[in-house]
Amino acid sequence: MRIAILGCGKLGSRLAAKLSEAGHQIVVMDRNPEALKQLGSNFKGETLAGAVFIEANIERVFQEKVDIFIAATDKDNVNIMFAQWIRNRFKVPRVIPRVYDPIVARSYRDVGLETVCPTDMAFEAIQSMIKE
């Protein structure tokens, strides 16, 4: 599959590396070129540094069909905005934004974004730990 990832922080870079290893075609985008260095020299996917929303850049990435778009910047609202934009404009079938706010995550899940909420996950995990 061809997977585009926005945000090359701890989550984005790790997903990129792992998914690329597993054989998927990966494109990683981050407005800060320094962040892309986390991918290491062995990374076999494409990268895009700089403002994502510049027409030429975004066209280049999504020209070829993208199966999954993952929004993993550190800002909920940026992830939500890009997930919707990319889905609507480029008809990407699956968009996965990371959203820390549980209520916001749940609200957008109801409208078709496959939100992932680290706060909810941590909540479940810690609860289980305490139950033991």
Place this chain on the structure above:
Amino acid sequence: MYAIIVGAGKVGYYLTKLLLSQGHEVMLIENDRAKFASLANELGDSVLLGDGSTMETLKEAGANRADVIVAVTGHDEDNLVACQLAKMLFIRPRTIARVNNPVNEDVFSGLGIDVTVSATKLLNAIIQEQVKAEDMVIPLLSLRGGDVEIMEIEISSSSPVANKMIKDLPLPKGSLFVSILRGDEVLVPRGDMEIHEDDQVIVLVKKVHAAVLRQILIGQKTKNHQV
């Protein structure tokens, strides 16, 4: 009317003051603690500290009974989420979002925002000379449905309405003076108020009457204006 305004930058702040002066109920939401503190001195109960793009803050601001939510922060994504959440969770308010980056207008359209206002688009229109420089008529926004426009018009010395009182103007049916910007002041229009040269008047007008209104406020001018 009860309006919630998200983002206490210049636009949010002046909009709040204007609405309050017109007797409306307003809640201005600002996330920055320092900014909030200084605003609280002036605006008291009309300002709330919080993130307008979260349910908790919108609920605290009484979004369920708001007529309109205006998101005018400097970050498009925050404006988008504030409006979308309000629509999803509180249903009732109409949503108005400011778009700073013109690229994002594309994003906002079709995402459930009732009105999108793009300052950059306006300036671009001026630069592109879609607005004739000597007329200085700036379409501020088209309301949903396209039936009504809000225009900003600069009154020149040769305007037929300079030094006339608002109540004496033959305005087309359904037009309304929203405000007059005179220097640093934002004036609430009254019938007995005179319009001065260099005033920037903001007028609500039905699209069908827009051309007539331009005539009334600008008159026949054909002089060339070098930009």
